[in-house]
Amino acid sequence: MTTATATPAPYKRIAAALGTGIPVYALLVVLLLALAVTDPGFYELDRFLAFVKRAAPLVILAAGQYLVIVSGEFDLSVGAIVTAGVVVAAQLYGSFPDAHWLVISLALVLAGAVVGLANGLITTALRVPSFITTLGMMLILEGAVFYWTGGSPKGVLPEDFRALGRNSAFGWLPWAVLVCLAVGAFAVWLMRRDYGRTLLATGDSERTAALAGVRVHRVRVLAFVLSGVAAALAAVLVGGFSGVSAQAGRGLEFEAITAVVLGGVVLGGGRGSVVAAMAGAFSLQALFTLLNLQGVSGALESTVQGVIVIAAVGLGAANWSRVRGAADRSRLRRRADSPGGTPS
Amino acid sequence: MPATREAPPPGGGAAPLLTMRNVSKSFLGVRVLHDVSLDLAAGEVHALVGENGAGKSTLMKVLAGEHVPDSGTIELDGTTHAFTHPQQAQAAGVGIIHQEFALLEHRTVAENVFLGREPTRYGMVDRRAMERRTGELLAELGESGVSPRAHVRDLSVARRQTVEIVKALASDVRVLVMDEPTAPLAEHEARLLHALVRRLADRGLGILYISHRLREVFELSHRITVLKDGRHVTTVPTADTDTDTIVRAMVGRELGAYYPPRARPGETGGTALTLRGGGNRRLHGIDLDLRSGEVTGIAGLQGSGRTSLARALFGAAPFTEGDMTVGGRTLRPRSPREAIRAGIALVTEDRKGEGLALRQSVRDNALLVTRAVPGQQHASAARGLAGLLDRVRLQARGGSDQQVQFLSGGNQQKVVIAKWLAAAPKVLLFDEPTRGVDVGAKAAIHTLVRDLAKEGLAVLIISSELPELIGMSDRILVMSDGRLAGELPAGAPEEDIMRLATGPADEGTAAA
Numbered sequence: 001m002t003t004a005t006a007t008p009a010p011y012k013r014i015a016a017a018l019g020t021g022i023p024v025y026a027l028l029v030v031l032l033l034a035l036a037v038t039d040p041g042f043y044e045l046d047r048f049l050a051f052v053k054r055a056a057p058l059v060i061l062a063a064g065q066y067l068v069i070v071s072g073e074f075d076l077s078v079g080a081i082v083t084a085g086v087v088v089a090a091q092l093y094g095s096f097p098d099a100h101w102l103v104i105s106l107a108l109v110l111a112g113a114v115v116g117l118a119n120g121l122i123t124t125a126l127r128v129p130s131f132i133t134t135l136g137m138m139l140i141l142e143g144a145v146f147y148w149t150g151g152s153p154k155g156v157l158p159e160d161f162r163a164l165g166r167n168s169a170f171g172w173l174p175w176a177v178l179v180c181l182a183v184g185a186f187a188v189w190l191m192r193r194d195y196g197r198t199l200l201a202t203g204d205s206e207r208t209a210a211l212a213g214v215r216v217h218r219v220r221v222l223a224f225v226l227s228g229v230a231a232a233l234a235a236v237l238v239g240g241f242s243g244v245s246a247q248a249g250r251g252l253e254f255e256a257i258t259a260v261v262l263g264g265v266v267l268g269g270g271r272g273s274v275v276a277a278m279a280g281a282f283s284l285q286a287l288f289t290l291l292n293l294q295g296v297s298g299a300l301e302s303t304v305q306g307v308i309v310i311a312a313v314g315l316g317a318a319n320w321s322r323v324r325g326a327a328d329r330s331r332l333r334r335r336a337d338s339p340g341g342t343p344s
Numbered sequence: 345m346p347a348t349r350e351a352p353p354p355g356g357g358a359a360p361l362l363t364m365r366n367v368s369k370s371f372l373g374v375r376v377l378h379d380v381s382l383d384l385a386a387g388e389v390h391a392l393v394g395e396n397g398a399g400k401s402t403l404m405k406v407l408a409g410e411h412v413p414d415s416g417t418i419e420l421d422g423t424t425h426a427f428t429h430p431q432q433a434q435a436a437g438v439g440i441i442h443q444e445f446a447l448l449e450h451r452t453v454a455e456n457v458f459l460g461r462e463p464t465r466y467g468m469v470d471r472r473a474m475e476r477r478t479g480e481l482l483a484e485l486g487e488s489g490v491s492p493r494a495h496v497r498d499l500s501v502a503r504r505q506t507v508e509i510v511k512a513l514a515s516d517v518r519v520l521v522m523d524e525p526t527a528p529l530a531e532h533e534a535r536l537l538h539a540l541v542r543r544l545a546d547r548g549l550g551i552l553y554i555s556h557r558l559r560e561v562f563e564l565s566h567r568i569t570v571l572k573d574g575r576h577v578t579t580v581p582t583a584d585t586d587t588d589t590i591v592r593a594m595v596g597r598e599l600g601a602y603y604p605p606r607a608r609p610g611e612t613g614g615t616a617l618t619l620r621g622g623g624n625r626r627l628h629g630i631d632l633d634l635r636s637g638e639v640t641g642i643a644g645l646q647g648s649g650r651t652s653l654a655r656a657l658f659g660a661a662p663f664t665e666g667d668m669t670v671g672g673r674t675l676r677p678r679s680p681r682e683a684i685r686a687g688i689a690l691v692t693e694d695r696k697g698e699g700l701a702l703r704q705s706v707r708d709n710a711l712l713v714t715r716a717v718p719g720q721q722h723a724s725a726a727r728g729l730a731g732l733l734d735r736v737r738l739q740a741r742g743g744s745d746q747q748v749q750f751l752s753g754g755n756q757q758k759v760v761i762a763k764w765l766a767a768a769p770k771v772l773l774f775d776e777p778t779r780g781v782d783v784g785a786k787a788a789i790h791t792l793v794r795d796l797a798k799e800g801l802a803v804l805i806i807s808s809e810l811p812e813l814i815g816m817s818d819r820i821l822v823m824s825d826g827r828l829a830g831e832l833p834a835g836a837p838e839e840d841i842m843r844l845a846t847g848p849a850d851e852g853t854a855a856a
Binding site for chain 2: 194197198200201204205207208209210211212213214215266270271
């Protein structure tokens, strides 16, 4: 009789650890190989780090978006938060030219958290679907930026503020890569904590979670807050990397959602890993780089993204869950001593 | 089509209405049905029993065209069919009533009955004809209480089931498959359904009836077929067999005593929970004492307030009046969280919707409560996960990493119980603890419940299955209309319970 304490074989442990992310890791490997073939110089350390640096804002956004999606919601406001963040930073420097970069960055993070808090409270307490809440928030922020800047943002970001987005530590390791690693490590840590586990359970079944004593509203609101914070961090990197622009964060929300979906995270919540979501962001960035190297027009990026997001969700819904489910059920059935669930 | 009032021929005699021969089916190389054969006469109620995973549902889905068999034939009225789609089976006269209803909640009864084949007039849907025909069918079933214009969302579970049956009748079914139709019903509703099934059989329909409740199988069926592990074990006329024989055939072993022995007088401890004058919108003036070491049973019809009582004690639909003490502390929980803090746990009747996060692992489900409501138990619970799962005798192939959605109903229920035990509760409330659980796992859960009481927990059980309630309870409280109608001692006969449950004054409420 098999008991719950049985230890699965090592390869199964690895497969279980990779979980729903297996396809995205395979995809990432393929893309990175393709990049190596297309551009032999791609794996020189500085160029590879430059690639990671470019990917960093999207990876950070994907980590934040993951938290929201896995709780069963969407956050469409993150692109607008990035834009607003960059523009606000420039405006702040206009008023306080001598402000320390850390103060400005922390102010942005705080503002991101406040926007996330608003998203979360409106979604949970007022029961407005998050799709609508965050779409509205996106429009509000975009309009505010436009109104405030008259369409053409003024001001410049000083060198010390931009360092995080474009300079390197020790002369070779981009700060952006370090920020990205720190966010990734934090996200992985968070998902292993009680908060992460209850977040997944809430996304899976809100009623079950609530009846188990989970404060489901609080858990969800915190996911939105963290997504807002991630967006503000991304704004600091994007601002440093590409300077002030009213287009700074345009489309990033959909890129982040595409990345998360590509990572095999189930829309509707409850299933998927944050590492896979971040791998999805790297894959997307690698794909864009590859297309660029192949001379495909940059204008087609959003088309490619559209195809990917549909394909990823389609394949995820149609194939994986059923095949895996059937396989699991049949494995259950092989047990002679205790029959498994009825097939459906 | 003459409606035979005679008891239908058990198998022999006239050519059967339906014959399934040597049906086999594999999923990904694993055979779940091995050469299963089955026949059904017109006017017969043929019960199909077996543990979960025995292949009953798969066999029925093959019949309904939802699964294509690997081999074997289906003969209906002498014609051989090879269904590859449910619509083909439907057209041939096979109707199936699933455990989960396939009704559109926001449409009317008539619209559901004629869904996809609405009668038309001048190219428009003829609502009047639709509603008239639905009304006729409902009247034929003696269900004139349901309006064809009522919205399904406003109907009770029992009524929704009636709509499903009418839907099948409207498409001229000859064979009706019913998959555990009484599982969601209370005792009196189940009786009404039994009467309905008999009437349908009298009209010449062949009925394949899947059930875990052997008592109703014996009351209702003409023949019983037992499946085990995807194989046909036996088919016998109901009159020639008894419960023990069937149970032995189902589980392949003797089950011994059905229920663990009750608490002896010395084993019942102090009061763990007291309630005085508890009430809310659905409950009125409830006085209740739950003692540690004791299993208190709550009986009552559907809608009598049993579930409301459990949810009120647990703070999910809180009391608005009354005084409650838990473990000596005065506290009326306003949320599950407060109740959990006070040491109350609730195993809900809707296991999949309220008890489990289906896509999470056994571990994440078992630790959910202690993670959500941190307390002194937390560290020990995480360390003691293995011990916890052993304690509920969980059998999961993938260990604690297994997703709970792939566990059998019984093992799922054990995970729910483990989740609560991790929080070391003082009071454990069970709402339908063995619903949708196979016979073997049922016995295991009964034993577990009794063991928990012996360890000093105060246990409250709600069950629509009176034998279970009587078998398990040290005393039985009967609810009616949101009030406690009376208390009965251990082992009280079913008639006494039903008398209290159906209300004080008039009799004949359960007339069918």
